[in-house]
Amino acid sequence: GQNIDQPTEMTATEGAIVQINCTYQTSGFNGLFWYQQHAGEAPTFLSYNVLDGLEEKGRFSSFLSRSKGYSYLLLKELQMKDSASYLCAVMDSNYQLIWGAGTKLIIKP
Amino acid sequence: ETGVTQTPRHLVMGMTNKKSLKCEQHLGHNAMYWYKQSAKKPLELMFVYSLEERVENNSVPSRFSPECPNSSHLFLHLHTLQPEDSALYLCASSQGGSGADTQYFGPGTRLTVL
Numbered sequence: 001g002q003n004i005d006q007p008t009e010m011t012a013t014e015g016a017i018v019q020i021n022c023t024y025q026t027s028g029f030n031g032l033f034w035y036q037q038h039a040g041e042a043p044t045f046l047s048y049n050v051l052d053g054l055e056e057k058g059r060f061s062s063f064l065s066r067s068k069g070y071s072y073l074l075l076k077e078l079q080m081k082d083s084a085s086y087l088c089a090v091m092d093s094n095y096q097l098i099w100g101a102g103t104k105l106i107i108k109p
Numbered sequence: 110e111t112g113v114t115q116t117p118r119h120l121v122m123g124m125t126n127k128k129s130l131k132c133e134q135h136l137g138h139n140a141m142y143w144y145k146q147s148a149k150k151p152l153e154l155m156f157v158y159s160l161e162e163r164v165e166n167n168s169v170p171s172r173f174s175p176e177c178p179n180s181s182h183l184f185l186h187l188h189t190l191q192p193e194d195s196a197l198y199l200c201a202s203s204q205g206g207s208g209a210d211t212q213y214f215g216p217g218t219r220l221t222v223l
Binding site for chain 2: 004008030031033035040041042043044045048050087089091095096097098099100101102
């Protein structure tokens, strides 16, 4: 079956760096997405990786290793507003998104 | 108005009621989606429409009935729901066509079935 694994919850300190990991096993691969979802709000698109390597976008970076079935989202200079759930999703061979259950990130002052 | 909007934002209904959820996208996209989001579970894809044609129906119970009258609007008609149907229902849209599309989400309807 298809499976996406990510930690349920993480805690980090304001101003620090945190890495949220995602491992996947899917039927085919057409890219990996990261979304941010604040409580009670819409998931918002953060990044898309289809080739191996690191994509940097301001304070957020996303890494992909297709051979290892692994990605991470790196958040630098954490701010209180970064407290949210982070969703990892892989697009399979049918171009359907397979979702992880999300990682709830708690930022402490 | 921009992006993807959903109404109502909150809905409480009894098991014998009939209600509808509405989604509207202002992005000029050709594909629209309904998802169910339950606490601590992955998003569950319910329905996909591409150019107003249903292209995906992931074994969703018949008490959920989608309707896509045009490429900007999507409805989810609800009848005789069960308490386990209580969840956040998210609508999304994407450019559509072939290839990897980024999906853009609405804020969701928080549904409670009593």
